[in-house]
Each structure stands twice: as C-alpha cells, then as structure tokens.
Amino acid sequence: MPLTPPGTLSPSKISSFSDCALAFRLSAIDGLPEPPSAPATKGTLVHLALQHLFGRPGPERTVEAAEANLDRAFAELRTHPEYTGLDLDAEAEAAFLADAARLVRRYFDIEDPRGVNPIGLELKLEARVGEIRVRGIIDRLELDEAGGLVVTDYKTGRSPSSTHQQGRLGGVTFYALLCKELFGVLPARIQLQYLADGLTITTEPTEQSIRGLKNKIGALWQAVERACEREDFRPRPGPLCNWCGFHAYCPAQGGSLDLVPTPVEITAPGPAVAAAT
Numbered sequence: 001m002p003l004t005p006p007g008t009l010s011p012s013k014i015s016s017f018s019d020c021a022l023a024f025r026l027s028a029i030d031g032l033p034e035p036p037s038a039p040a041t042k043g044t045l046v047h048l049a050l051q052h053l054f055g056r057p058g059p060e061r062t063v064e065a066a067e068a069n070l071d072r073a074f075a076e077l078r079t080h081p082e083y084t085g086l087d088l089d090a091e092a093e094a095a096f097l098a099d100a101a102r103l104v105r106r107y108f109d110i111e112d113p114r115g116v117n118p119i120g121l122e123l124k125l126e127a128r129v130g131e132i133r134v135r136g137i138i139d140r141l142e143l144d145e146a147g148g149l150v151v152t153d154y155k156t157g158r159s160p161s162s163t164h165q166q167g168r169l170g171g172v173t174f175y176a177l178l179c180k181e182l183f184g185v186l187p188a189r190i191q192l193q194y195l196a197d198g199l200t201i202t203t204e205p206t207e208q209s210i211r212g213l214k215n216k217i218g219a220l221w222q223a224v225e226r227a228c229e230r231e232d233f234r235p236r237p238g239p240l241c242n243w244c245g246f247h248a249y250c251p252a253q254g255g256s257l258d259l260v261p262t263p264v265e266i267t268a269p270g271p272a273v274a275a276a277t
C-alpha cells in the first residue's frame with residue numbers, strides 16, 4: 001500500500017532524506033521517535049539559555065546573566081523526556097552541565113550580545129513552495145545597522161572543515177527562502193555560530209541561491225512522492241548509523257521493517273528548541 005508523504009519539509013527532513021531514505025521514512029512518515037541523545041539535548045539546553053539571554057534588554061546581556069539563564073533553562077528542561085530519557089547519573093549530569101556552560105561562555109568570544117538588535121527568537125516559520133509546505137525554526141532574527149535582516153543559527157557541534165562549509169551554508173539558504181516568502185525580502189546575511197569553536201561562518205543569500213533551493217526542494221519532493229508510491233525507502237549505511245536510533249527496524253543493521261508499529265501519531269515538538277546541533 002502506498003505510503004503518505006509527510007505534510008511538510010524542513011531543513012532536517014531534507015538532509016535526512018538525502019542521508020538515508022529509510023531513516024527519513026521511519027521518522028517523518030512512520031512518526032517513530034528517536035531516543036534522546038546527549039549532544040542533541042545539550043544543544044536544546046544551550047539554545048534555550050541563549051533565547052532567554054536575548055529576551056533581556058541589551059545592556060543586561062552579560063556572561064553572568066547568560067549563566068543564570070542556563071540555570072533557568074535547565075530547570076525548565078530537567079523534567080522533559082528529552083532530558084530524563086538520557087538517564088544521566090550525578091557525575092554524567094555534572095559533565096553535561098559543565099559542557100553546556102562552556103558553550104554558553106564561548107558564545108561571548110563570537111560577539112557582544114549587547115549590540116545585537118533581535119526582532120524574533122526561535123521563530124517558527126512556514127511557507128509554500130509550489131504545492132509543498134516548508135517550515136523551519138530561525139534561532140534569532142535581527143536587524144543590522146543598515147536595517148537589513150540577519151538570520152543567526154547556533155551550532156553546538158564542531159564546525160565543518162573549509163571543504164564542507166558550503167554544504168552547511170546550503171542548508172541555511174532554507175531560512176533565506178522562508179524570509180523571502182514571508183517578509184518579501186532576502187536577509188542581508190545568514191550566519192552559523194559554532195559555539196564550541198568560537199567561529200562564525202557567514203553567507204549573503206542571493207536570488208539565484210533561492211531559485212536553486214526551490215529547484216532542489218521540488219526535485220526532492222518528487223523523489224519522496226515516488227518513494228512513497230513504491231514504498232521504497234532504502235537504507236544507506238554510513239557514519240550516521242552510529243547515531244541512528246532505528247537499528248531495530250533497519251535491514252542493513254539486522255533489524256526488520258515488520259517491527260514498525262502502525263499507525264503512529266506524530267506528536268508536536270516539545271516546549272524546548274528543536275533540531276539543535
């Protein structure tokens with residue numbers, strides 16, 4: 001029986017389908033939850049702390065305030081399944097929090113937040129590209145000195161090598177597309193802030209890059225629809241298998257698709273920040 005394509009596409013779904021079609025199917029179509037991982041939950045925590053920091057007036061955005069905001073974010077997250085599912089003991093929790101605090105402090109090596117003019121935090125945006133609904137979450141939208149839009153995406157993983165930087169920036173063109181469709185203007189700049197390395201990678205989106213992304217989304221959607229019609233989502237074993245939570249269902253890992261429970265209701269994301277890496 002043909003499968004039903006997902007209702008929307010997001011940057012994470014696009015990269016998931018490109019990385020491994022089976023993992024995409026299990027997550028986006030079958031709605032199977034992936035077990036929480038410490039790096040992803042740490043990303044959620046740090047994003048939430050920075051969201052609180054930018055909720056303060058500019059002059060109050062100090063390192064001390066950010067540390068207090070991290071405490072507040074942890075108080076909000078510690079009873080959430082995304083954190084409790086990690087099942088950390090006291091020692092592991094202390095290491096987890098120390099690492100999150102290091103990332104928050106390192107952020108101040110990248111920029112002085114007192115001079116940032118945010119106009120939106122953790123913005124959930126949705127637009128249409130032809131018949132396809134696309135959505136994404138912008139960590140921070142701000143105005144530069146000339147009044148241009150700047151999109152900032154925080155990254156808590158390691159920064160890519162120079163040869164892979166363009167690929168990462170291709171992903172954030174998605175946010176430029178959302179701004180163009182919803183606000184009618186292209187951002188002047190999109191920046192990825194790699195907190196662990198104190199590094200920023202920046203790009204200036206163009207109409208041409210938006211056109212290219214629209215074409216890519218259209219082609220990818222056709223591939224998803226085709227795969228749904230044929231019920232043909234093949235596993236693609238690779239390094240990502242080390243972090244994949246679907247081994248029980250993956251034939252490439254000795255699992256079986258017969259174990260996939262149906263139907264599974266796709267639940268809305270929790271209160272914390274989604275897709276933080």
Ligand code: SF4
Nearest residue numbers: 020235236241244250
């Ligand atoms: S284990 Fe690897 S091949 Fe299997 S679904 Fe996950 S990412 Fe794909």
